[in-house]
Amino acid sequence: MINIHEAEKLILDNCSAEKIELLPLHKAGGYVLAEQIKAPIDSPPYDQSAMDGYAFSFDGWDGQSDLQVTGEVQAGEFLNQEIKSNEAVRIFTGAELPAGTDTVVIQELTTLNNMHVHIEDKMISKGKNVRLKASQTKKGNNVLSSNHFLSPASVSFLASLGIDLVKVFSKPCISIIVTGKELIKPGQEVTKGKIYESNSYGLVAALEQLYISPVSVEVTDDDEMQIMNAVTRQLNSDIIILTGGVSVGDYDFVFSALEKCEVTKIFHKVKQKPGKPFYFGRHHNTLVFGLPGNPASALTCFYKYIVNAIGSFTKREYFKKTKLPLAEDYLKKPKLTYFLKGKSTAEAVSILNNQESYMMNSFADADCIIELDEDKEQFHKGDIVPVLMII
Amino acid sequence: MINIHEAEKLILDNCSAEKIELLPLHKAGGYVLAEQIKAPIDSPPYDQSAMDGYAFSFDGWDGQSDLQVTGEVQAGEFLNQEIKSNEAVRIFTGAELPAGTDTVVIQELTTLNNMHVHIEDKMISKGKNVRLKASQTKKGNNVLSSNHFLSPASVSFLASLGIDLVKVFSKPCISIIVTGKELIKPGQEVTKGKIYESNSYGLVAALEQLYISPVSVEVTDDDEMQIMNAVTRQLNSDIIILTGGVSVGDYDFVFSALEKCEVTKIFHKVKQKPGKPFYFGRHHNTLVFGLPGNPASALTCFYKYIVNAIGSFTKREYFKKTKLPLAEDYLKKPKLTYFLKGKSTAEAVSILNNQESYMMNSFADADCIIELDEDKEQFHKGDIVPVLMII
Numbered sequence: 001m002i003n004i005h006e007a008e009k010l011i012l013d014n015c016s017a018e019k020i021e022l023l024p025l026h027k028a029g030g031y032v033l034a035e036q037i038k039a040p041i042d043s044p045p046y047d048q049s050a051m052d053g054y055a056f057s058f059d060g061w062d063g064q065s066d067l068q069v070t071g072e073v074q075a076g077e078f079l080n081q082e083i084k085s086n087e088a089v090r091i092f093t094g095a096e097l098p099a100g101t102d103t104v105v106i107q108e109l110t111t112l113n114n115m116h117v118h119i120e121d122k123m124i125s126k127g128k129n130v131r132l133k134a135s136q137t138k139k140g141n142n143v144l145s146s147n148h149f150l151s152p153a154s155v156s157f158l159a160s161l162g163i164d165l166v167k168v169f170s171k172p173c174i175s176i177i178v179t180g181k182e183l184i185k186p187g188q189e190v191t192k193g194k195i196y197e198s199n200s201y202g203l204v205a206a207l208e209q210l211y212i213s214p215v216s217v218e219v220t221d222d223d224e225m226q227i228m229n230a231v232t233r234q235l236n237s238d239i240i241i242l243t244g245g246v247s248v249g250d251y252d253f254v255f256s257a258l259e260k261c262e263v264t265k266i267f268h269k270v271k272q273k274p275g276k277p278f279y280f281g282r283h284h285n286t287l288v289f290g291l292p293g294n295p296a297s298a299l300t301c302f303y304k305y306i307v308n309a310i311g312s313f314t315k316r317e318y319f320k321k322t323k324l325p326l327a328e329d330y331l332k333k334p335k336l337t338y339f340l341k342g343k344s345t346a347e348a349v350s351i352l353n354n355q356e357s358y359m360m361n362s363f364a365d366a367d368c369i370i371e372l373d374e375d376k377e378q379f380h381k382g383d384i385v386p387v388l389m390i391i
Numbered sequence: 392m393i394n395i396h397e398a399e400k401l402i403l404d405n406c407s408a409e410k411i412e413l414l415p416l417h418k419a420g421g422y423v424l425a426e427q428i429k430a431p432i433d434s435p436p437y438d439q440s441a442m443d444g445y446a447f448s449f450d451g452w453d454g455q456s457d458l459q460v461t462g463e464v465q466a467g468e469f470l471n472q473e474i475k476s477n478e479a480v481r482i483f484t485g486a487e488l489p490a491g492t493d494t495v496v497i498q499e500l501t502t503l504n505n506m507h508v509h510i511e512d513k514m515i516s517k518g519k520n521v522r523l524k525a526s527q528t529k530k531g532n533n534v535l536s537s538n539h540f541l542s543p544a545s546v547s548f549l550a551s552l553g554i555d556l557v558k559v560f561s562k563p564c565i566s567i568i569v570t571g572k573e574l575i576k577p578g579q580e581v582t583k584g585k586i587y588e589s590n591s592y593g594l595v596a597a598l599e600q601l602y603i604s605p606v607s608v609e610v611t612d613d614d615e616m617q618i619m620n621a622v623t624r625q626l627n628s629d630i631i632i633l634t635g636g637v638s639v640g641d642y643d644f645v646f647s648a649l650e651k652c653e654v655t656k657i658f659h660k661v662k663q664k665p666g667k668p669f670y671f672g673r674h675h676n677t678l679v680f681g682l683p684g685n686p687a688s689a690l691t692c693f694y695k696y697i698v699n700a701i702g703s704f705t706k707r708e709y710f711k712k713t714k715l716p717l718a719e720d721y722l723k724k725p726k727l728t729y730f731l732k733g734k735s736t737a738e739a740v741s742i743l744n745n746q747e748s749y750m751m752n753s754f755a756d757a758d759c760i761i762e763l764d765e766d767k768e769q770f771h772k773g774d775i776v777p778v779l780m781i782i
Contacts, residue, residue: 025577029596044749045581052640074642076572076613078584092640094573094684096584107640136750143752151782152600153732153754156593156686160586160751164578181467182485186416187555190436193469193487195551202547205420208602209543222467249443249483249498251465293485295547341544358435359527360551361534363544391542 003374004304004337007270010280011305014266015312017238017285019170029155030211031168032315037144039161042134047097051129054110054117055101058126060085066116073098088117097130104129137161147315172238172313175216176203177230179244179254180293183219198360199243199291199298206302210310210318227257235261235286239309241302244293246277254290255279263288271374272337274357275301294357300339303369303390320389324349330372330379337374341366342387349387367391394765395695395728398661401671402696405657406703408629408676410561420546421602422559423706428535430552433525438488442520445501445508446492449517451476457507464489479508488521495520528552538706563629563704566607567594568621570635570645571684574610589751590634590682590689597693601701601709618648626652626677630700632693635684637668645681646670654679662765663728665748666692685748691730694760694781711780715740721763721770728765732757733778740778758782 002010020034049055056067067088073079075094083089083100091097091104106129109121121128137143143161148154150168158166183197184190200217207214216234220226222245234240245254246268255268263281268290270278274297279290289306291298307318327350332338341362342349349370352362371386372379379385393401411425440446447458458479464470466485474480474491482488482495497520500512512519528534534552539545541559549557574588575581591608598605607625611617613636625631636645637659646659654672659681661669665688670681680697682689698709718741723729732753733740740761743753762777763770770776 026592026595029599041581045586046584048586048749050749052638073584074572074613076574076584092642093638094571094586131747131749136745136752144755148755149782150596151755151757152593152596153687153690153751153757153781155596156589156690157751157755159577159589159592160686162577162579162581162587164576180485181465183467185555186550186553188553190432190553193437193464193467195436195439195485196553198547198550201417201550202543204417205541205543205546208420211599211602222465247443247484251483295551296544299544299547354527356522358439358441358522360544360548361527364535364539364542364548366542366544390544391540 001269001271002267003271007267007278007280007305008308010266011309012312014282014287015309018313018315019238020167021170022165023168025155025158025164025166028150028166028168029152031150033144033146033148033150033166034169035167036142036146037158037163037166039137039139039141039143041162042139043136043161044131044133047102047133048131049091049093049095049097049104049129050131051104051106052092053104053106053129054088055083055091055097055104056088057083057085057100058103058124066113066118069112069115069117071098102130103127149316169313169315171212172310173236174207174212174214174239174241174310175234175237176200176214176218177227177234177240177242178217178219179222179227179242181222181251198295199293202295202299203241203243203302206299210307212310222251222253224253224257224260227253228260231257231261231263231288235283237286238313239306240286240288241291241306242289243291243298246279246290246292258288258290271335272339273333274339276336278305280305292357295360296341296363297357299363300369303388304339322387322389323384324387325382325384326351326370326379328381332372332377332379334377335374338372340370340372342368342370344368344387344389349385392660392662393658394662398658398669398671398696399699401657402700403703405673405678406700409704409706410629411558412561413556414559416546416549416555416557419541419557419559420543422541424535424537424539424541424557425560426558427533427537428549428554428557430528430530430532430534432553433530434527434552435522435524438493438524439522440482440484440486440488440495440520441522442495442497443483444495444497444520445479446474446482446488446495447479448474448476448491449494449515451491457504457509460503460506460508462489493521494518540707560704560706562603563701564627565598565603565605565630565632565701566625566628567591567605567609568618568625568631568633569608569610570613570618570633572613572642589686590684593686593690594632594634594693597690601698603701613642613644615644615648615651618644619651622648622652622654622679626674628677629704630697631677631679632682632697633680634682634689637670637681637683649679649681662726663730665730667727669696671696683748686751687732687754688748690754691760694779695730713778713780714775715778716773716775717742717770719772723763723768723770725768726765729763731761731763733759733761735759735778735780740776
């Protein structure tokens with residue numbers, strides 16, 4: 001059986017199928033750029049007033065005379081007029097400076113008499129209150145690199161350069177197949193021997209956290225043919241996530257169904273608790289994950305492994321990894337990495353009660369998953385442990 | 392002019408219009424519960440095997456004899472048969488224990504001869520490998536409180552209890568109105584005096600970060616009637632965000648248009664940089680924000696103020712507030728709070744270049760907004776300052 005580090009590496013080694021797509025900019029927030037962006041224009045595209053006031057030629061002005069106001073230019077308009085040295089124009093924030101002007105005096109530091117403006121700004125200097133053409137970026141400059149995360153501010157910046165299409169790393173297409181004869185849909189009445197199906201709910205919500213909607217969610221019986229059919233239907237996805245039926249019991253058909261679908265096993269079983277029967281395989285470029293049916297095991301494996309696989313497509317890191325001191329002692333078995341539901345503060349992380357893999361009430365209160373090293377048995381209050389923040 | 396703390400308080404004081412809706416559970420991830428949830432069933436709903444093995448009565452067994460295997464029960468099935476003290480049943484993980492049994496010995500610690508099972512588990516004890524009925528929660532118990540954040544694990548937990556509808560705090564309906572005669576759409580050719588419209592792009596992406604799509608995005612000219620018409624159309628939204636035209640220049644019509652639409656001004660102008668002309672008003676339960684047209688000002692005000700207003704609807708805290716030491720000295724004017732685009736590490740926060748409100752290139756690289764106190768002028772490397780993480 002491999003350990004968690006080998007499992008992580010094997011998954012990332014098999015994540016080579018990144019895809020690139022051209023997206024309209026207004027849909028590209030949260031993606032990562034797959035191209036280098038050069039500025040298609042100077043920004044600002046012209047000398048621009050930063051304030052409401054009067055534009056004039058600083059060198060043409062004698063420093064004391066009033067200037068004749070010969071025009072007005074509003075933002076969005078263009079004054080096709082050469083301004084002489086004894087003239088000024090009324091100008092507004094964002095407007096293009098007319099030819100012949102280079103400086104703006106703000107309205108509050110002027111008086112206007114008979115269409116002549118008197119400048120009262122004792123500190124006026126050449127270029128004041130003007131945003132020079134290309135002062136943010138010159139046409140042709142590299143402005144954002146490939147692998148840049150498109151934050152809202154990045155999107156706004158690209159829009160301001162006139163860019164409306166960008167190449168980004170695609171989100172993977174993900175299919176979920178939940179298996180189990182015992183599963184009934186929430187909202188129905190629970191009958192003898194049945195339990196409510198919850199894994200698809202947890203996984204869909206977890207994908208939603210990553211801004212991904214699965215392309216398909218199916219629930220099948222513990223039946224090899226049903227599972228094969230479901231897998232075959234989804235083999236054009238980038239990632240298939242199955243839950244349940246991954247052990248080697250008489251009614252665990254996921255492994256054999258995947259073999260028959262020509263999914264190549266990369267590993268099956270990891271030295272971890274919960275999630276020991278965790279399976280990973282591959283069919284051409286489709287990654288196939290088999291998660292245990294217990295909801296806490298399934299979600300733990302999702303956060304620990306599948307999120308990394310998704311990140312290899314999108315080039316994003318979704319959840320913060322940190323280290324925190326344990327708030328209490330803990331005793332575990334050796335030779336298994338433990339993943340425990342935790343609640344963190346800035347100072348420490350507490351191990352919640354009810355860690356059994358069928359219990360979700362503690363997971364519902366958790367904000368993180370604590371990782372306890374496979375080789376160690378005794379953990380003491382204050383020991384620094386890796387923590388994966390999941391909220 | 393009010394300061395940022397007064398502005399924040401006035402906004403929150405006017406955010407009283409939370410709304411509650413009933414959502415299907417599979418759409419409820421990321422929302423906050425608006426009701427207390429009681430368990431509608433025991434969970435597990437019956438004594439359940441935790442392993443593949445054989446179920447028997449611990450007290451009925453003499454501790455050495457082989458037990459006759461009289462049946463089999465798979466997960467999802469129900470064995471309507473009373474098991475006697477010298478009998479056992481083949482059982483699989485998740486299956487309901489038949490009447491008369493209370494203990495499961497795992498398959499690996501048994502041998503089977505002629506349909507009799509020999510128990511080799513020297514450590515077997517009563518109830519071993521059994522998940523007792525109601526051991527996670529009893530029917531009628533309070534399991535999640537109102538105001539609980541519906542993480543993926545919480546959603547999975549509720550599904551496992553059979554719940555398929557939950558009351559949650561609604562996301563607000565948000566409309567965006569971008570004003571400016573100078574604006575042209577990215578992708579078109581920039582002409583004399585025009586610039587590319589970028590605020591709607593930045594705001595839509597920022598709302599997307601909060602898992603919210605605006606109900607409407609409009610771009611209008613600097614024209615009072617056009618702005619009034621746009622505002623009137625959106626007065627059934629919970630939040631209207633306008634950008635541009637909020638100063639008091641000859642072509643700033645937002646303020647007058649809002650007055651004519653009977654939007655009551657709560658405040659106009661805040662002692663801050665960028666974003667001084669920031670406006671906040673209210674029309675019945677509709678909150679109206681007027682952001683400056685400069686893209687960096689608009690986005691800064693969004694993160695600092697509007698995100699809190701959205702959180703008052705959804706009961707979520709979206710972005711982490713922290714404190715970090717400055718990586719370098721900084722000199723600012725007094726009597727204005729400064730919001731600076733920053734880049735953080737675990738140890739310190741750096742102030743990026745190009746902080747002018749029309750420049751978005753530094754914002755595109757920022758992962759946080761640094762807040763510098765209004766009263767202070769000199770900041771030194773190592774000074775601890777508030778930081779709002781925005782990525």
